[in-house]
Structures are given as C-alpha cells and as structure tokens.
Amino acid sequence: MDHRCEHVAAGRVGLTGAALAQALDQAGSRCDSGGQRLTAPRRRVLELLLEAEGPVKAYDLIAAFGPDGEAAKPPTVYRALEFLERQGFAHRIQSLNAYVACRLGADIHAAAFLICDCCGATREIEPAGADVLVASAGRDGFVVANLTVEAHGLCAACRAS
Amino acid sequence: MDHRCEHVAAGRVGLTGAALAQALDQAGSRCDSGGQRLTAPRRRVLELLLEAEGPVKAYDLIAAFGPDGEAAKPPTVYRALEFLERQGFAHRIQSLNAYVACRLGADIHAAAFLICDCCGATREIEPAGADVLVASAGRDGFVVANLTVEAHGLCAACRAS
C-alpha cells in the first residue's frame, strides 16, 4: 500500500496563479447557483487541495490552513472537507485516509482512482464498469447511493524503471 | 454513511458450532498447503470474524479476543488481520474502518461490498465490472494489484419499509 521505491509522482502539478483563481471562482459560481455558500474556510481548504499535486492528509490541511502557517482546529477542516465532498469538489481516498480535489467533470459524479503504490501518483478516472456493478446490485434490490472504487498497483512510469 | 433508521440487518448470522469449526479447519488446511501458519492469534481473530454477523471493528476484536473476556493488545489483532487479508480470509471495509470474514470463494479474489446505510447489512459480491476497470487502467499502463469496491446505499428490505 505504501511507497516501495524512490520514484516520485511525475508531471502532475497542482494549480497556481490564474488557473487556481479560476478554479476557485468556478467553484464559487457553482455554489451560488446551487444555493450553497463557498465560505472562507471551505474556499481555503479547496485552495489547498487544488494547489497540491496529489492526495493530501487531513492533518496536513490543518497544519497549512492559516496563511501565516498557523494551524486550524480539526473540525474546521473536516467540516469543510465534508462540504466539498458533498458538492463534488473533492473526494476522499479511503485507502489512504487522504483527500483530493476533483479533477474531472463539473458535476457531482462517481469517481475511481488509480493509486500507484510506488510513486504515490493518484489519478482520478471515470469508473469504467461501475454501471455494471450498480445494475448487478440493482437486480438484488440494492440501490447504490455512493460508490468507492480505488485501484492500487503500479503506474506505467514505475513499471518501466 | 451510518444507520439512518431502526432497521437491523436481517437473516445473516455468523457461523457457530460445527460450521464454524469446519470453516476454521478449512482455513488451516489452506494455510498448510501454502506454507503459511494459522497460528493461535490468527485463528482466534478469524473465529471472531466468522462468528460475527457483519463487519467488526478492530477494537471490538481486541476487546473480545481473550476467551475470558480479557482484551488483546492492538498489535496482536492488527497483525492477525493483516495476515488474514493477505491470505484472502478476511477483507477490510475501508469506508467503515471494519473487517469481515470472506464469505465467498476459497481462493484469494477481488471483492466488492454492498453496504446498507440503513440496517448496516454488508454483502460481499463478485465485483461485476471490475474486469472492465482493470482493462481500462491497463490501457494507460497501470497494472492493478488490488481493487477496493464499496457501494453504499439501501438494501431491498430497508427500501421496502
């Protein structure tokens, strides 16, 4: 489950500058139109997630929360994360106890993750095959409200080296 | 994610008596043939999981570990769980921080879970659609070693009432 080599996630960098500002504004707009409020702490946590290159631990968010390096109180960040997840702006990676900004569509959606156990790179993908599972569950009378799909393994870069 | 009503998981009961003994022996045999050892603590934790009706929290296992009601030390149980997972005898339900005995095939396999947020019933099923996802990931050069699929929702019984 953990890093097994010296590789480091390649390429994927968090947002900065204008791109970051734009992403935050976009989130703000989507909140407005949905009657939701992207308040200061929520915005700040989303900002931290967007800036990051990959999954971020809750306590790293807590530590980085204050602009001056001052930490937040845990509930502040956990509440913001809960909101961001509810709105589809962020996802929780269960198998890592970590959180990522959603890099895909604009709307709330199902997500799947490919997590490289070597370099730690975490890619969000459309959950191929999820429809099959949901349908299969449905035949048993089970209605899926929320689906977690997390695949651990080795990414192309780490397999090559 | 948590129980929202008064429903209680129906029907599914843990193993007892002869069935339990048989399941444990079977696990023992599989360990033997694989050069693994089903030692006392491992066997005991598996027993507790098999006896249970559903997912069990690690600290409940710890509390119930001793035959006389005496608790175990956390590492004892966590190590046993790690072993049982490695052998495919048990699974961890990430979204619940809980563990279940594997109720399916004899061999190590991929698993998916349907978790009723109302009554807490947790069904292990064959991960329909998983092959599609693994194939899709493969086209990107990602090799899946381990797949977590957890669907939360409402079971037939809870929807009906």
Add this chain to the structure above:
DNA sequence: GGATGTAATGTTATTTCATAACACTTCCAG
C-alpha cells in the same frame, strides 16, 4: 429595520484507529 430561525463557525476535549520500536519465543533448515 429589528426579531427570528437556520446555517456555519469557533473552541475544547475526547474518542477511535493504527503503528513504531524492541525484546523474546518458536520453529524449521542446515
């Protein structure tokens, strides 16, 4: 524009979950 109710936040403390580190034992291979 002040009363009112709801949503969100601040704050303290605690609970729950999991692992690090190291000493000791068991068990088999040579």
Add this chain to the structure above:
DNA sequence: CTGGAAGTGTTATGAAATAACATTACATCC
C-alpha cells in the same frame, strides 16, 4: 544444536476523526 526467519508480547505513541456546546453570520418575514 545452532543460526536465521517468522511470529508474538509489550509499552508507548502517533494519526485520524468526532462529540458537544458556545458563538457568530445571514437571510427573510413581518
């Protein structure tokens, strides 16, 4: 019988998440 690997016991600590309650912001309705 001895050396090494795997397993266990034990103490302590670290990491993740939430409970509970006080306070503040915000809309809205009269």
